[in-house]
Amino acid sequence: xxxxxxxxLFRLGDTALVxxxxxxxxxxxxxxxxxxxxxxxxxxxLIGQARLWLAxxxxxxxxxxxxxxxxxxxxxxEFRNVLLVExxxxxxxxxxxxxxxxxxxxxxxLDGLAxxxxxxxxxxxxxxxxxxxxxxxxxxxxxxxxxDGTPESHRRMQRALDDLWMFTGELFExxxxxxxxxxxxxxxxxxQLREAWLAQLxxxxxxxxxxxxxxxxWMQRGGKQGRHSEHMGFLLAEMQFMQRAxxxxxx
Amino acid sequence: MSKEWxxxxxxxxxxxxxxxxxxxxxxxxxxxxxxxxxxxxxxxRNEGTGIWVxxxxxxASSSPADKGPLFDPSNSKVYRHPTFFPMPEEVKNL
Numbered sequence: 001x002x003x004x005x006x007x008x009l010f011r012l013g014d015t016a017l018v019x020x021x022x023x024x025x026x027x028x029x030x031x032x033x034x035x036x037x038x039x040x041x042x043x044x045x046l047i048g049q050a051r052l053w054l055a056x057x058x059x060x061x062x063x064x065x066x067x068x069x070x071x072x073x074x075x076x077x078e079f080r081n082v083l084l085v086e087x088x089x090x091x092x093x094x095x096x097x098x099x100x101x102x103x104x105x106x107x108x109x110l111d112g113l114a115x116x117x118x119x120x121x122x123x124x125x126x127x128x129x130x131x132x133x134x135x136x137x138x139x140x141x142x143x144x145x146x147x148d149g150t151p152e153s154h155r156r157m158q159r160a161l162d163d164l165w166m167f168t169g170e171l172f173e174x175x176x177x178x179x180x181x182x183x184x185x186x187x188x189x190x191x192q193l194r195e196a197w198l199a200q201l202x203x204x205x206x207x208x209x210x211x212x213x214x215x216x217x218w219m220q221r222g223g224k225q226g227r228h229s230e231h232m233g234f235l236l237a238e239m240q241f242m243q244r245a246x247x248x249x250x251x
Numbered sequence: 252m253s254k255e256w257x258x259x260x261x262x263x264x265x266x267x268x269x270x271x272x273x274x275x276x277x278x279x280x281x282x283x284x285x286x287x288x289x290x291x292x293x294x295x296r297n298e299g300t301g302i303w304v305x306x307x308x309x310x311a312s313s314s315p316a317d318k319g320p321l322f323d324p325s326n327s328k329v330y331r332h333p334t335f336f337p338m339p340e341e342v343k344n345l
Contacts, residue, residue, distance in 0.1 A: 032256070034277055034288035041291050138287055145284075 004180035005118070006060050007080065008187065009119060010070075011177075011224050013053030017071055018232075020046035021087055021239045026056060031092055038138060042099070045131040053122045056162035068158070072243035076232040083223035084167040086232050092145060092157035095183035097164055100143045104200050105171045105193065112188030140204045147208025158210050169219025177224075257279055259285040261293055264301035268343075271303050279304075 008120055023043035030036025054067035065073075084102055107117045113125035146153040172194040174182070182189045198215075207211055222228070242249055256278035262271035274293050279285035285304040294302070313321060325331065 018341065032278060034292055037295075038288070038291040041295065072256075138291075141284070141287065145280075 002178050004056055005184070005186060007177045008181045009053050009060065009121075010080040011056035013050050013067075013070070013083070017050035017087055018079065018081040018235065019085035020044075020050060021235060022085065022087075023071070023095075023099075025089055026076075026095065033093075039095075042135050042138075045128075045135065049124070049128045049131070052127075053129065056120055060183055068243075069115050071238045076228050076236055079223075079225045079232065079236075080227065081223055081224060081228075082167070082170050083220055083229055084164065084171065085165065087167060087221070088230060088231055090160070090163075091156060092162070093153070095162040096139060096142050096146065097157060097160035099135070100139040100202075100204070101161075101164060101168055102131060103139045104204075106166075107132045108196055109190070110185075110191045112193070116187060117185030125196045129187055143204055143210075144208040147205070147210045154209065156240045157208065161205075162211055162213055164204055165213040165217060170221045170223055173221060173224070174223065175213045256280050257308065259289075260305045260307050260310060261285075262303040262305070263289075263293055263299045264303075265298055269298060271301065274298075276307060306314045 020043045023039045023046070026039045027036065027043075030039055045075070051067045054070045058065045058070055059065060084098060087094075087098055107129060110125045110129040114122055116122040116125065129194045131225070142181060143157065148154070149158040170189050174189055174191045177189050198212075202212060220229075257280075258276055259279055259282075260276050261274050263274045264271045277285065277288050277292055279288045282304055286302055289298075289302050289304055293299070
């Protein structure tokens with residue numbers, strides 16, 4: 001029971017942490033100052049959430065590992081983030097579409113967690129969903145603008161959606177960990193989120209003149225069980241470099 | 252990209268009861284996105300309870316050359332300052 005909750009907290013924390021790291025790669029390179037700062041703000045919100053989840057995971061684990069130890073001293077196969085968030089930034093369409101697909105799922109997930117039987121999880125989720133409500137407002141707005149923008153922006157947004165689609169199945173996959181935390185009243189079943197997610201997605205995609213990929217398309221899976229894409233090692237190499245090269249370094 | 256977007260002036264109200272104050276400017280294609288951008292650029296340190304954005308091109312401005320005729324005549328009229336009244340302690344933000 002403890003182990004499943006711990007595993008679930010790693011999924012929450014690692015997903016927020018890895019997406020934060022990806023967004024941070026844009027800092028100083030955004031297409032406009034305003035976009036640059038918006039992505040940095042989102043990254044900061046996510047790293048704040050990652051700290052709360054991983055600090056709690058460290059306490060439950062009981063091996064004295066802090067959130068920093070967990071972030072900087074684990075290897076790729078020990079990370080439990082979904083595959084969607086480790087996908088490369090690509091062009092701005094790829095980044096925004098990844099963000100939109102994630103935000104719309106993330107908000108539904110947090111809404112469920114805010115009613116968790118675990119008070120600490122409920123409190124973290126309640127704080128996080130205010131931030132994520134804004135993330136979704138922003139990413140959905142930009143998806144509509146660029147999807148329904150120029151032929152070039154439309155083409156890129158549709159391509160990004162088609163490319164990322166195979167990473168969305170995992171978001172709703174209920175393995176034994178998710179089933180166990182659902183049975184304990186810790187989280188709402190992720191599979192139940194899919195219908196609400198699709199309805200919301202449809203609404204935004206119609207406004208954006210984008211076409212929803214086939215619902216029965218083949219889906220990638222494995223991130224939540226620690227099987228990651230080839231991008232994960234490179235991401236961690238950059239994120240963890242300082243602690244790996246100079247163990248215990250502080251500043 | 253930002254070169255093609257119009258310039259907006261941003262006004263933030265820091266607390267209820269205070270006026271919106273000019274904090275700076277930014278680029279955005281329309282008002283809705285200007286408000287989102289203002290939130291991201293200018294309210295990162297808990298500054299705001301309200302945001303106004305105004306297209307910079309819609310602001311009419313007095314000319315610096317008119318400074319004399321516009322403002323000099325009020326220089327010597329101290330009796331226009333409401334400093335001759337005792338102010339109650341409780342009245343803030345005046």
